[in-house]
Amino acid sequence: MTKPKLHTPRKRFGQNFLQDEAIIGRIADAIHPQEDQHLVEIGPGQGALTEALITSQCRMDVVELDRDLTAGLLAAFSIYPKFKLHSADALKFDFASLSSGDIPLRIVGNLPYNISTPLIFRLLEFAPLIQDMHFMLQYEVVQRLAASPGSKLWGRLGIMAQYLCEVEHLFDVPPSAFFPPPKVQSAIVRLVPRQESPWPHCDPAQLKRVVQAAFAQRRKTLRNNLKGILDSDGIESLGLDPGCRSETLELIDFIHISNAIDG
Incomplete structure (x- = not known):
């Protein structure tokens, strides 16, 4: 497979590229994609996680904002007939446009720290179309998503996420797993939208x-x-x-x- 060319991470896009093969494998195992499923990766970067997931022969759409990365992604993955690249801002992207029939979306991504919270709130708007979401996030954001009442981290993000989804903090990821290493710890979280709300009368x-x-x-x-x-x-x-x-x-x-x- 053609590897994407080396790319200098750009601060304005909050880029920290995942490079630890063991962590990549662990994330792919947690997601465990199947051939008949539809994955959507947000911010594939240089395609490290993309490569680990697409070998399942699943349908895969990727949404990448940095146009300097798109040529490398196309060179690496356009050999897969069910791969499609969307050069777009995930905060503005219409994820409903990817939905097809009865196959729900499985969303994955190493989300930039500077947009992770607003992006999660946006994705929650599409919860009925989504089977699950697996994200690499700043450790504190994962703590907020999985927080319990009485904690200083309990607030809007955790409450609305837990109202719409089952939330599971899967495992932590050290800064050394990325290039360049971020100054904060990261973690993987799984969000599974509730198929039927336990509170059907709540607006x-x-x-x-x-x-x-x-x-x-x-x-x-x-x-x-x-x-x-x-x-x-x-x-x-x-x-x-x-x-x-x-x-x-x-x-x-x-x-x-x-x-x-x-x-």
Whole structure:
């Protein structure tokens, strides 16, 4: 296979290329692609993970923003008939355009640290079309996704991710696995969208609004953050303390608040 030419990582794209073969193999094993599946890789870079996944003969779309990398990716992978390259910004890309019939998308990627959170929020909008997502992220972002109530890391990202998906922190990845080595630890996370919501009567848009307001100012009380959405009496009627901080509430508490507003 033709290897992509060496490329100088670009800071503005947050590029840190994965190069540790053992880590690449471990990620590929966790994803375990099959021939009849449809993978979408975000930010393939120089194709290290792409190469490990595409040998399964799966359908594979890759979304790459850096045009300097596209020629090398095409040279390396266009021999595969089910490979397709999209030169685009993943934050603006319409992932629904890749959906075909009954085959759900499996999203993978080594996400740049500077766009990982907004990109995950965007991908969650396409959750009904997705079988699962495997991401390399900054360690703290994975902690936030998998956080529990009472933690300082518990907030909008974890709540909305766990409302829509099962979240699993798979394993950690050291800086030495990349070129250039980032200054932070990384980790692999698996997100599996819920096929049927345990909370079918909850409006996701309303929940998002409640959670955004509740964490607008973390040091303020629930009463202050929800002012204009639900008053103290309404909060107390749900068995909650208006004087508590939002980080102490569980996912189901936010769902109850959201449903109370709907009512």
